[in-house]
Amino acid sequence: MADELYVGIDVGGTSVKIGVMTKEGDVVAKAGVPTPPLVDEAGYTAVTDGVKSMLESAGVDASLLKGIGLAVPCPVPADGNISVIANLSLNLLGVHDALQASFPGVYVGFLNDANAAAMGELWRGAGAGYNSLVLVTLGTGIGAGVVCDGKVLAGANGAAGELGHVIVNPAESRQCGCGRHGCLEQYASATGIVNSYRMECEKRGSEPVELSGPSDSRSVFEALVVGDEAARAAVDTMAGALGFELANAACSFDPEVFVLGGGVSASAEHYLDRVTEVFKKMTLSCCADTPITVASLGNDAGMLGAAYYAVANA
């Protein structure tokens, strides 16, 4: 049995994932509870009870627990000052105090979920063995996390590594969800791919394939496979924007490896070569051989990264 244990908690939109693991990141047990509104005692208790019952059912001696890390879907500044964060459905101070009261003497810390995923991939995933990486999570939107010299970049306002909102096309007329124009997210997220596909169909006067929703990029990739030209164009737009942004990110962070995660990364076979080609063409020559690879931890990345944060800071 390990002599020290750590808990990683990933607070997602639909579920809270909880894992207990060793100092080396071997998962001893994991569980999930539906995400409650984390703004009152009932919500906090759902989390603290979730941790307690998981420790119990795994037969873990609670005295071995040294730290708890939480990955949360909101910015966390580098100074860790969570009291300044206004969030209607997530009271970080409340969650912190409830966990601290339930586990006295145990370190409790927070980090942003995209940053946690990056740290998780570096620790036990596609970035294992590296000391720096940039993870770009291609989902409904785009999250990103940057690790340099083994540490996550948080930023003064928690906005470091917000690569989904780097503007890659200042000439864009359509507005991004953030209110600005031409963000990477508008082209390379699942939603962005679907939007580009619809525009390309309109331009060609062709009928789009049936889509299950506004971010059903999987159907666009399936259309591409059967020769849909509009799908090809949409995916090329995606690959061009992403390759360009990674080229600029290399001049910014110069990581050892780029990792693509999120639901869209499951279709990487359809664009990874093109992304790499654009990257090599557009980046500084000394960075042209930086590998671009696909994440390996799936939905556990944030939970693992949160636990690592506790290991590093407890």
Added chain:
Amino acid sequence: MADELYVGIDVGGTSVKIGVMTKEGDVVAKAGVPTPPLVDEAGYTAVTDGVKSMLESAGVDASLLKGIGLAVPCPVPADGNISVIANLSLNLLGVHDALQASFPGVYVGFLNDANAAAMGELWRGAGAGYNSLVLVTLGTGIGAGVVCDGKVLAGANGAAGELGHVIVNPAESRQCGCGRHGCLEQYASATGIVNSYRMECEKRGSEPVELSGPSDSRSVFEALVVGDEAARAAVDTMAGALGFELANAACSFDPEVFVLGGGVSASAEHYLDRVTEVFKKMTLSCCADTPITVASLGNDAGMLGAAYYAVANA
């Protein structure tokens, strides 16, 4: 008298600046020698003798010397592996070994000069009191250095913070010195401002003012003051590109402060308001209040940052 002393050396194109300072960055003495080719014993001896004679003339007890940092005009990877760096006029391993032989038991370390300047400004300059900053040095070209959580980002290939070569205009047809197209350096360096000015004059059919050379941006700023429309347009192009790049850098590093240095920063009164305006408009709302200010250490920034590197690593 201080109980520990550190030497900072800034290897520039024309002179090697050497300073001895306390652990807190108070300069005890400084001197300069013309930059020799640093590839053989004669060159190395010029540097080691320069350090020795400065320590002697300042009446410094050499036993108090704990560390020597060198800022060098070439990339230095995060792992500090200088043996991989090919440079015809600068043999870092040779310089290292010569210094180590002259000062046995003293720490000797290297960092990139733009990164050193950023660290110097954070330690004793416009970034004093902050824990993170992005310094953009606007000279003949553009150098940049990034400090996050008190540490310089070097990058896997020494290319972190190469913001002069972030592509801000992928549609550019003219080629940058690096062989790519649309780098920040093409618009916001002294050379870039002069090029834009000449293009604007040509477009208007107006006669450019007399320029002393291809990077005489000072004359362009003087022309602007007396109402030269082409100069106004060139400086607007510069401010637009720089403001845009800082907006994206905020989504990447989210520093507490941006600092502008280099010769062009002496004319900041002519563009700082416009840079700030573009920045505020184009960055994420949470970063819109990040200050953009002017460097204060002038040519001593690299020397100070090099000494700080020795303080931090000795």
